[in-house]
Amino acid sequence: MIGHYPCVVVADGLFPTKEIVWDKLRRASVVIACDGAVEKLVDGGIIPTAIVGDMDSIPSALREKYADRLFPDHDQETNDLTKAMQYARRTGQKEVLILGATGLREDHTLGNISLLMDYLPLFDRVEMASDFGLFTPINQTTWFACRPGQQVSFFSLRPGGEVTTHKLRYPLVRKDLTAWWQGTLNETLEEEFGLELSPESRMILFREY
Incomplete structure (x- = not known):
């Protein structure tokens, strides 16, 4: 389900343990770490x-030990994940997979x-993976490959x-999804499914592995 990503950004949340996630980390040619994940x-x-x-x-x-690859950013208006993503953008990365950004503190x-959704316009492709599934931001009608019976949820970020x-x-x-629960706990029927969005829609899709 997770395609190959040449660049992986690792945040300081719940560190991945599943092989499907570790494989993407090992195969990445560029690994950008938030300082807490090093x-x-x-x-x-x-x-x-x-x-x-x-x-x-x-x-x-x-x-x-790694002084040669430190890029300090003391901007208090953004978190370390956004600083790492901005660095990825500045250095020409086009496709970025984010790991370690979920778990632990729920507010984080x-x-x-x-x-x-803020990162979506900055890259050709950007997603966030955990040990449990994959988060994908979308702002237009999109079809996805899947397996029948796969669990999916989606959340509206723009009423x-x-x-x-x-x-x-x-x-x-x-x-019009007016509460986060309204798009949760759905299930695929075939080997593809689609979300048809109006121009105003901004959705975060979650798919289990």
Whole structure:
């Protein structure tokens, strides 16, 4: 389900353990770490290409060891994930997979997932993976490959936008999702499904592996 990504950004949330996620991390040619994730990466045998953040969460020994790849950013108006994504954009990355951005504190999880919509116009392709599934931001009608019976949920980030579903067990027709639960816990029926969006719609789709 997760395509190959040449660039992976790793945040300091729940570190991935599933092989499907680790495979993408190992195969990435560029690994950008938020400073708080460096120790976990190194313990897992991954040396980051770049380390971005305010540098308040990286152990001093690692800060010295990897001084040649530190890119401090002390902007207090953005979090470390956004700093890492901005660095990816500045260095010409076009396709970025985000790991370690969910789990642990729920407020961080919700904030990070919502930021996917801000990152969408910056890259040709951007998604966020956890041990449980994949988050994809969409702002136009999109079809997805799937397996029958796969669990999917979607969340509206802009009230007033409408969604019509295709080939899902619980259909919606021109539905304006006014609460997060309204698009959750749906199920695919065939080997593809679609979300037809009005121009105003901004959705975050979650698909289980």
